[in-house]
Amino acid sequence: MNGEELMSALLYAAKLYDYGIDALILQDLGLANLIKKFISEFEMHLSIQGTVYNLQGVKVAKNLGFSRVVLARELFFKRNRINYKRKNCGN
Numbered sequence: 001m002n003g004e005e006l007m008s009a010l011l012y013a014a015k016l017y018d019y020g021i022d023a024l025i026l027q028d029l030g031l032a033n034l035i036k037k038f039i040s041e042f043e044m045h046l047s048i049q050g051t052v053y054n055l056q057g058v059k060v061a062k063n064l065g066f067s068r069v070v071l072a073r074e075l076f077f078k079r080n081r082i083n084y085k086r087k088n089c090g091n
Helices: 003-019 029-038 055-063 077-084
Strands: 023-026 043-046 066-069
Touching: 003 029, 023 029, 023 066, 029 043, 055 066
Parallel strands: 023 043, 043 066
Antiparallel strands: none
């Protein structure tokens, strides 16, 4: 997204927050950073397009402000089962 698109998306996110939406599902880390900075109470979930493949990726997402991560679909079922309990960023 360019600067204008980011600002427009941030304003839309603020409107959604005001409407009482519980959380946003995001893939754009730049927008997530702005939301964390300006609407820090708004819960963010990292979408499957965030391409998180392992626990390290979940920890990075948590540090970026995400409270939930949708793991990449390329993972095998067994690996998903292992990471299932961890997808909520350790909660």
